[in-house]
Amino acid sequence: xxxxxxxxxxxxxxxxxxxxxxxxxxxxxxxxxxxxxxxxxxxxxxxxxxxxxxxxxxxxxxxxxxxxxxxxxxxxxxxxxxxxxxxxxxxxxxxxxxxxxxxxxxxxxxxxxxxxxxxxxxxxxxxxxxxxxxxxxxxxxxxxxxxxxxxxxxxxxxxxxxxxxxxxxxxxxxxxxxxxxxxxxxxxxxxxxxxxxxxxxxxxxxxxxxxxxxxxxxxxxxxxxxxxxxxxxxxxxxxxxxxxxxxxxxxxxxxxxxxxxxxxxxxxxxxxxxxxxxxxxxxxxxxxxxxxxxxxxxxxxxxxxxxxxxxxxxxxxxxx
Amino acid sequence: xxxxxxxxxxxxxxxxxxxxxxxxxxxxxxxxxxxxxxxxxxxxxxxxxxxxxxxxxxxxxxxxxxxxxxxxxxxxxxxxxxxxxxxxxxxxxx
Numbered sequence: 001x002x003x004x005x006x007x008x009x010x011x012x013x014x015x016x017x018x019x020x021x022x023x024x025x026x027x028x029x030x031x032x033x034x035x036x037x038x039x040x041x042x043x044x045x046x047x048x049x050x051x052x053x054x055x056x057x058x059x060x061x062x063x064x065x066x067x068x069x070x071x072x073x074x075x076x077x078x079x080x081x082x083x084x085x086x087x088x089x090x091x092x093x094x095x096x097x098x099x100x101x102x103x104x105x106x107x108x109x110x111x112x113x114x115x116x117x118x119x120x121x122x123x124x125x126x127x128x129x130x131x132x133x134x135x136x137x138x139x140x141x142x143x144x145x146x147x148x149x150x151x152x153x154x155x156x157x158x159x160x161x162x163x164x165x166x167x168x169x170x171x172x173x174x175x176x177x178x179x180x181x182x183x184x185x186x187x188x189x190x191x192x193x194x195x196x197x198x199x200x201x202x203x204x205x206x207x208x209x210x211x212x213x214x215x216x217x218x219x220x221x222x223x224x225x226x227x228x229x230x231x232x233x234x235x236x237x238x239x240x241x242x243x244x245x246x247x248x249x250x251x252x253x254x255x256x257x258x259x260x261x262x263x264x265x266x267x268x269x270x271x272x273x274x275x276x277x278x279x280x281x282x283x284x285x286x287x288x289x290x291x292x293x294x295x296x297x298x299x300x301x302x303x304x305x306x307x308x309x310x311x312x313x314x315x316x317x318x319x320x
Numbered sequence: 321x322x323x324x325x326x327x328x329x330x331x332x333x334x335x336x337x338x339x340x341x342x343x344x345x346x347x348x349x350x351x352x353x354x355x356x357x358x359x360x361x362x363x364x365x366x367x368x369x370x371x372x373x374x375x376x377x378x379x380x381x382x383x384x385x386x387x388x389x390x391x392x393x394x395x396x397x398x399x400x401x402x403x404x405x406x407x408x409x410x411x412x413x414x
Contacts, residue, residue, distance in 0.1 A: 108336060115333060130367050130400060137335040137369055201411070213379035214341065216411070218370050291367075292399030299407040307414045 001026055001055075003048055005033040005073075009040045011167075011233035011244065011280050015268065017044060018242060021051075023272050029055045031062040031084075038067045042156040043169030043235065043280030045076055049102050050171040050276065052082040053151040060084060076156060077101035098122050098159035106152035111140050114155060122159050122166060130291040131226050131283055132157075132166055138219040139170050139279055145215070146204060147174025149276055164285045165232070171278040177238040180204035190239030191269050198224055198236070198243070198260035201306040209309050218302060223281065225256050225298045228263060230287045238277040242268045256297060258305025321357050323395075324348060326376075327364035334368035334401075340375035348380060356391065363396035373401075373408045381412040 002022035009017035017040075029051050052060050062084045065073060070088050073079065079086040081102050100121050105111050115136055119129045136155065143153040149172035157168045178193035184207045187193045196202045201209045203217030211217045220236070227234035227245055231254065234245040246264045248254050257263050324347055329339050351358050360376075362368075380388055394405055 108338070112336070115335070126366065133333055133335075134367065134369055137333070138371060141335075141337070141371060211374070211378075213344075213382070214337065214375055216370065216374045216378065216408075218374070218407075222370055290399070292403045295400065295403035295407065299403060299410060302407060303410045303414060306411050310414060 001028065001051055002030045002032070003051060005031065005038055005040060005044065005048065007034040007037055007039065009044045011041055011043075011235050011282060012247075014041065014044070014235060014244075014280070015242065015271075018237060018271050018274075021272050026275075027055055028059045029061070031060065033063065033065050033067055033070075033073075035066050036068065038065075038069045038073065041169060041280050041282075042076075042158050042167050043171065043278055045073070045078055045102055045156055046154045046169035046171040047274075047278050049078065049081055049104075050151060050154045050173050050278070053104065053154070054173050054275075057083040062086070075099070075101065076158075077103070098161075100155070100157040102154060102156040104152055105140055105143075105155055108144070110152070111137065111144075114140075118157065122157065124166075127291065128166075128285050131230075131294070132168070134291075135168060135223050135226060135281060135283070136170075138223060139168075142219055143170070143172045143174065143277075146180045147172045147176075147276060149174030166283045166285065167280070168283070169278070169280050171276065173276040176274070176276055177236075189269065190241035191243075191267065194236060194238060194241055194243045195260055199305065199309075200258050200302045201309055209306055209313060221258075221302065222298055223279075224260060224263075225301070226294060227281050227283070228256060229254050229289060229294045229297060230284050232282040232284055233280070234282075235280040236277065237271065237274050237279075240269060240271050240273050242271050254297075256301040258301060258308065321359055321393075322351050322355055323359040323361050324351075325361045325363065327362070330365060330368070330372070332364065332366045334362075334365050334372045337369075337371045337375035340372045344376055344380065348376070349383070352380065352384065352388065352391065357393065358391065359393045359395050361395045362398075362401050365396075365401055366398070367400050368404050370404050370407060373404045377405075378408055378412050381409070386413050 181193040
């Protein structure tokens with residue numbers, strides 16, 4: 001496999017980065033990077049590490065990173081987690097910024113620690129912490145429950161002062177959304193599977209609308225909706241499909257849809273095959289919307305969609 | 321009326337649905353089978369996920385029917401926890 005960390009890869013312009021990675025020879029990984037400057041979304045780093053942890057350390061080749069911003073990669077723990085000797089040193093007096101380095105989350109205890117550490121590390125106020133820890137918890141539990149990822153979940157996050165937002169990346173190398181959803185639904189493509197996974201009331205664990213006692217099929221819909229209400233990006237990539245929720249313009253009212261394809265979005269179906277799932281999300285901290293108000297909006301759409309889906313499956317008596 | 325304190329098990333952020341399921345199976349369901357009414361006290365819980373609340377109460381509504389909600393009171397819920405409980409209660413009755 002070959003992956004190139006580019007000059008710029010944010011959720012808005014992530015497509016060229018995803019299209020460029022080479023999935024051949026899955027037991028080896030070659031990492032290269034832009035020579036001058038690297039400025040990337042946390043999901044890019046989570047993906048690089050997820051690929052690296054799928055190989056033996058001796059099979060990872062990482063070129064000498066020359067970019068001026070190479071210290072960022074070091075601080076984000078990219079090299080240490082992959083056991084790469086980068087030769088990059090960090091001076092202790094350098095400001096650390098507000099970020100959560102790349103972390104491998106394998107157990108529930110790891111997740112609890114990650115969520116607990118996250119709030120002070122990102123200097124979040126209580127009202128800002130609510131959606132962020134909600135997203136991290138639900139996404140990571142999806143990995144534990146559905147993905148069968150041997151490397152668990154790879155997470156990291158960064159606060160950006162200029163735009164006053166938190167960006168979160170999470171990647172796994174599990175079975176992917178198509179296989180999970182296929183346990184209960186007939187799906188012919190990664191795109192169909194992602195569409196269903198984002199639809200309220202759909203879970204891979206049962207065909208029953210509303211789910212089981214343990215899974216409601218609400219997690220991804222809630223997360224996509226949090227991004228939408230905040231007018232932020234949300235990206236989900238699994239198999240060969242990328243689904244990207246685009247930002248809602250500030251001058252337009254936000255409307256939530258049960259069908260993710262009705263949201264303003266872009267998608268591509270012929271990306272290099274990603275074994276597992278990767279999710280990237282941005283959350284603006286400028287939002288004045290209280291989390292509880294946002295949840296009320298989500299509740300209304302969720303209930304409406306589940307009602308409509310139940311009607312679709314409602315069978316009439318057949319009189320002959 | 322028996323009071324079940326959620327915070328003791330969940331902490332400030334109620335997100336571990338294994339804990340929720342255990343609370344349901346070991347405390348809530350047995351109590352509902354023998355007692356008149358119960359109180360789920362969320363004092364100290366700052367936030368909860370829909371997954372947690374779903375694992376806590378969805379199967380009770382499914383098993384006993386929506387009438388069981390007449391015998392369950394939710395206490396000390398802030399706006400966030402309240403909205404999530406309302407979501408689960410809503411969709412379990414559709």
